[in-house]
Amino acid sequence: MITALLVLCGVGLVMAILLAIGRKAFAVEVDRKLELLMDIMPGANCGGCGFPGCSGYANALVQGSASPTACPPGGDDLAAEIGKILGVDVETSEPMVALVACAGGDDASPKRSVYSGISDCKAAHVVAGGFKSCTHGCLGLGSCIDVCAFDAMYKTENGLVRVDPDKCTGCKKCVATCPRGIIKMVPKKATVHVLCTNPDKAKAVKAVCSVGCTGCKLCVKQSKLIKVQEALAVVDYDSGTEIPDTAALACPQAAIFDSREYALTDWLSNKSTRDTFEKRADEWKTAEKKRKAEAKAKATAKADAQKANKGVES
């Protein structure tokens, strides 16, 4: 007992002295800024900045090769603090969050085959483009959930994955992981999104999913911020996020989601939400038709009146 204590203490003491000497002998001067920066880093080592961990980012900041706004979890607050330490002005940026751009749950885009392999999206995707009828749709196996360091992703009842925008820090790890490439970075304040990434033509899309974008351009008439590329509507977030709710109502496929009216969690999976949406969409479409008919009638009446006037003059 005593021997054990003495031996261990002795060895420990000798090693401690050696280390103390080594520290003096090999002392490296660390930049004061680096120490300060390390103190304020989030410490999640998520790699969202593109550098190996928080210390890598801090190093790059000191060397001036990184932008103070590159840390997604830190956000504007951290950027401001970094700016203070480095003595530079920092332009705050719009916070971005991840969005799984797919609404085709099990009910909307049924499985075309039974997959019993590894429960991982990448593995499932390699096997003939996945088990889902839509080859762009969310497989829902949750590879993105596994890589999320902030517990911001979860599965829904109808076999999709959703992001909690309040927990999402915008580190883009899920974007890089998704083999389908359907996770997009969108401004946190944006409310209207196209929940489809299938660029195929209407017939092909309808064959595999009941809520896929067909590229009909009805939404484009409601807002200039939505553009149709190939046969897919895309929101141009760079130009703005102010899109009227009529864009969602105008979509015959219910492929456009509006977070001002509905929760993304049970969007289309919950029967009552779906019914409410369809009812509102129908009402709006009827009203729109009426308005158009009235406008047309007015225009015809005006033209008739003009004709009549001309007749009088001649």
Place this chain on the structure above:
Amino acid sequence: MNILVIVLLAMLTENYVLSKFLGICPFLGVSRRMGTAAGMAMAVLFVMLVASLLTYTLSTWVLDPFEATYLQTIVFIIVIASTVQLTEMAIQKLSPSLYEALGIFLPLITTNCAVLGLAVLNIDKGFNLLEVLFNAIGAAAGFAIALLLFAGLREKMDTANVPESFKGAAIAFVTAGILSLAFMGFSGLAPAN
């Protein structure tokens, strides 16, 4: 035992990585680039040499006389951890770029089982000081050979047309397995005793 035999055994026949499967973590972790692999091999060589000599000295002149050999594992770990710390400080001072390249794997030598395995095997085999020295050199050389061979293979694999599902870690593990099989060919070198 003949010094040459000890070196050859530690380096090839009983290669710490490919035959004893010790130190797999840095073997897979820092084998992506030849440069870092070489740096890691040098760091391990230094730690193995210093740690072997220190642990041997301690075991012979402290643990044995005090009949405290049951403390072997914990004392060896203390010695190895301290040696690694010293090495880390030295590398940070002398070669910051190597320090950057090795990153987390430098402090991880602390838990590199090849180093502890070597220290324990030195004692188990009943070597004297000279034999311990050469066993350490052999083991470190073996580690370096395995690491550099593997790093070379992985650099080639970067440009090879690997099937999608095998890319990255999967093909690396398969290659490591084949490399290990190849090293079984050296078993004929072992002297019959």
